[in-house]
Amino acid sequence: MPPRVLPIVAATATAAVLAMIVTAAVPAVRSPAPRDAPPQTLPDLVAAPEGPWLPPPAAPLPDLPSLRGGTERVGAHFRVVSLPGGADCSAEALAAAESVWPLCRAWFGAPDSVREKPTVWIHWSEASYHEVERALTGGRLARNLAFAHLATRSAHVVLQARIPDEARSAIGLHEVTRRLVAHESVHLARYVTSPNAGKHPQWLADGLALCISDEACRAAGWSVAFAECAVTSTRIAAAQKEARAGELPDFTELLSGETADLGFQSRYGARHLAARMLFDGRTGETVRAYLRARFAEPDGPHWRALFDAGLSDLLTVRTLAAAHSEFPRWVLRFEPRWDDPGLSLDTGRAGRWIQWAGAAGRTAWRIHPARIVTVAGEAEFLSGAECALRFGSPGRPVVTVPLRRPAGAATTRFRVTLDGSRLRATVDGAQTVDVPFDGPASAVGLTAPPECLLAWNGVEFSASAR
Numbered sequence: 001m002p003p004r005v006l007p008i009v010a011a012t013a014t015a016a017v018l019a020m021i022v023t024a025a026v027p028a029v030r031s032p033a034p035r036d037a038p039p040q041t042l043p044d045l046v047a048a049p050e051g052p053w054l055p056p057p058a059a060p061l062p063d064l065p066s067l068r069g070g071t072e073r074v075g076a077h078f079r080v081v082s083l084p085g086g087a088d089c090s091a092e093a094l095a096a097a098e099s100v101w102p103l104c105r106a107w108f109g110a111p112d113s114v115r116e117k118p119t120v121w122i123h124w125s126e127a128s129y130h131e132v133e134r135a136l137t138g139g140r141l142a143r144n145l146a147f148a149h150l151a152t153r154s155a156h157v158v159l160q161a162r163i164p165d166e167a168r169s170a171i172g173l174h175e176v177t178r179r180l181v182a183h184e185s186v187h188l189a190r191y192v193t194s195p196n197a198g199k200h201p202q203w204l205a206d207g208l209a210l211c212i213s214d215e216a217c218r219a220a221g222w223s224v225a226f227a228e229c230a231v232t233s234t235r236i237a238a239a240q241k242e243a244r245a246g247e248l249p250d251f252t253e254l255l256s257g258e259t260a261d262l263g264f265q266s267r268y269g270a271r272h273l274a275a276r277m278l279f280d281g282r283t284g285e286t287v288r289a290y291l292r293a294r295f296a297e298p299d300g301p302h303w304r305a306l307f308d309a310g311l312s313d314l315l316t317v318r319t320l321a322a323a324h325s326e327f328p329r330w331v332l333r334f335e336p337r338w339d340d341p342g343l344s345l346d347t348g349r350a351g352r353w354i355q356w357a358g359a360a361g362r363t364a365w366r367i368h369p370a371r372i373v374t375v376a377g378e379a380e381f382l383s384g385a386e387c388a389l390r391f392g393s394p395g396r397p398v399v400t401v402p403l404r405r406p407a408g409a410a411t412t413r414f415r416v417t418l419d420g421s422r423l424r425a426t427v428d429g430a431q432t433v434d435v436p437f438d439g440p441a442s443a444v445g446l447t448a449p450p451e452c453l454l455a456w457n458g459v460e461f462s463a464s465a466r
């Protein structure tokens with residue numbers, strides 16, 4: 001397919017004129033090519049007021065049972081409330097929120113301080129999250145288990161996954177929860193520092209949130225990040241599958257927000273990949289300078305059209321054409337470590353495991369490829385539920401170990417070992433699986449119907465490469 005420029009240019013008759021005004025008015029970006037027409041002013045472009053922009057007061061949150069109580073903690077830029085339902089996690093969540101601010105400053109010009117601190121609410125149950133999500137966004141973001149809301153300057157994140165307090169205190173806030181808190185905090189940072197935040201393109205809003213939270217979590221040592229991390233690599237793998245099937249929108253389509261046909265994982269993967277391409281390469285600092293200038297502008301009815309046209313102009317047809325042809329190769333150049341969408345429990349932090357219950361009813365430990373693995377413990381789940389442990393690695397059929405609750409018993413005890421060449425499983429004292437498994441395992445998962453898994457008790461887990 002021939003390269004195309006951003007469709008916004010074709011769609012907006014006055015884009016060339018607007019782009020000229022934009023680039024003339026923004027000193028931080030490259031000076032525009034000489035033009036014939038003199039710069040014009042538009043009626044809605046008003047002079048920037050003196051001093052930093054002050055956001056209008058946040059709309060009050062609805063008075064819902066799910067938002068009562070909890071532990072509040074206030075940092076330099078954010079407020080965090082760890083709602084009732086489990087051990088207070090406000091300190092770790094606040095650290096995750098605050099971790100993004102230096103990058104928000106560098107990437108889009110968030111000022112050093114903020115007058116009105118936005119709030120991140122940590123929910124212990126999906127039911128609590130759903131009550132608030134329904135009231136604020138009408139169920140549109142029910143599946144996300146995390147969202148940020150412009151009018152109330154609040155973000156809501158479900159603590160994932162449901163595991164016993166004992167395990168939670170051992171591993172702290174899971175990687176996925178830290179990432180979600182960091183991701184939504186980037187959205188909140190835009191909301192409280194940019195007068196035009198409500199008009200930022202969705203691909204860019206999420207591109208910033210994905211890239212900055214990924215980088216902040218890596219820098220803080222909470223995650224290995226991007227193609228190595230279970231959360232992001234799962235999405236990259238999903239986007240790569242779409243790319244191989246010819247279903248992935250191209251770079252310019254992504255920049256126009258054309259992601260409606262993509263699934264949940266591949267949509268975020270594609271946005272992350274497109275943003276990384278824009279921000280990592282030659283265009284990175286130019287685009288960041290552009291964002292710092294434009295995000296600080298007063299809002300107005302033409303802000304978005306001016307922004308899109310200015311960005312098109314900034315990137316130039318040549319740059320966009322190059323990006324357009326390089327994007328498929330860029331997408332496929334990464335080697336995502338994990339490729340099982342929706343599942344992960346990653347040993348991202350040097351042998352400590354991190355759990356993510358991404359898809360309903362599925363939970364997994366994800367491990368770095370290991371030839372020697374032991375998982376043993378006790379699972380407590382509802383009678384009659386079909387649960388299973390699963391062992392696998394890329395390119396190999398998954399070995400499934402069914403876990404059935406014996407009649408009259410409350411729990412099922414299991415021990416699964418991989419000794420380098422065979423996988424053996426014993427469930428309630430009886431050997432249930434004994435199969436060759438020559439090669440490393442990279443996924444140890446559990447599947448259970450939603451709400452059926454009640455607890456893990458005293459699970460021991462070890463993995464080593466040799």
Ligand SMILES: [Zn+2]
Nearest residue numbers: 183205206209
């Ligand atoms: Zn987002």
